[in-house]
Amino acid sequence: MAHTDQTGKTSRTSRISRTDRTTRRVLRREIAGTIGLLTDEHDFRTMRRYRSFTFQDHAAYLHQIEALLRERATQGSHTTIALFDPEEYADYCAKAGLDPDAPASRTRFTAELAAHGPSVPYEGQPLTDLVPALVDEAVRQATWEYAATLLARLGRCSTCGEDLGRAAFTRASSLLARVLDTAPAGNRHLVCSVSRSPENLLSVLHADDSADGIPDIDEAEALEFTSVLALGLATHSPGGLVMRISPPSGPDRIHGWRLRGYGFEPLTAGEVFDAYCTDVENGDLISPESNVDYCAPPDLGDQHLPPGHHH
Secondary structure (H helix, E strand, O other), X not given: OHHHHHHHHXXXXXXXXXXXHHHHHHHHHHOXXXXXXXXXXXXXXXXXXXXXXXXXXXXXXXXXXXXXXXXXXXXXXXXXXXXXXXXXXXXXXXXXXXXXXXXXXXXXXXXXXXXXXXXXXXXXXXXXXXXXXXXXXXXXXXXXXXXXXXXXXXOEOOOOOOEHHHHHHHHHHHHHHHHXXXXXXXXXXXXXXXXXXXXXXXXXXXXXXXXXXXXXXXHHHHHHHHHHHHHHHHHOOOEEEEEEEEOOOOOEEEEEEEEEOOEEEEXXXXXXXXHHOEOOOOOOEOXXXXXXXXXXXXXXXXXXXXXOOOO
């Protein structure tokens, strides 16, 4: 009888153990993960100064990362890829009093990246597609932060006390809405450039047609784009906006405006052609694209501000 009792106890323990393992597997699928990715060879070599970072070859490291991503996706786990910057990591450890040569410190830094840094979700795409998207996201976020910082530094109007950066952002939002509202049907690709010292700012916005007629716009892209445009308007910096429209049928259409004062000045068809068919590096002519029309932009309507005080 004692033997029978022990067998029953063992059987119950085994069932509980299997249940626990099954539950943990289910819970594991509920945990979102983040991988801090070293996208280039230089950053990879920088991290090799830490003894706890045991990877030897960047290509092999990327291969293993991709295999891990596929494995997690097969298990039903969601993974976010964050851009791991070794210099930012070293600064983070110094400020937090952490040992940079410890895996736990890298884990904590990666968790911070997931919350605040540039990242993209893994959706089964190859790493050759994911890395450029991650770098673009990092550039987008850095551009937005830079433009937002400069707008905040403008302070308040000495006459009326209004926040100059906020007023410029409102003005830029209104102008962007007019551009999109008056554009012909089709998927729109907008580029805003602002000449600043020490470097120029460039922002891109995609606005694709949707079934309900409302352009499908990424909010983060729109925020960055509007901030860059607002900075150009507020500081009266040289710059412009170009919009390429790909309609359901027919050739693509390209329109453009230059920033002038606190608004836009339309480019003629010839000016749009010259802008697109001139190499910005050396001024040489570039052959025009086929199946593309270089056009004067649609009428945006009255852009003039109402009478009274303006910044």
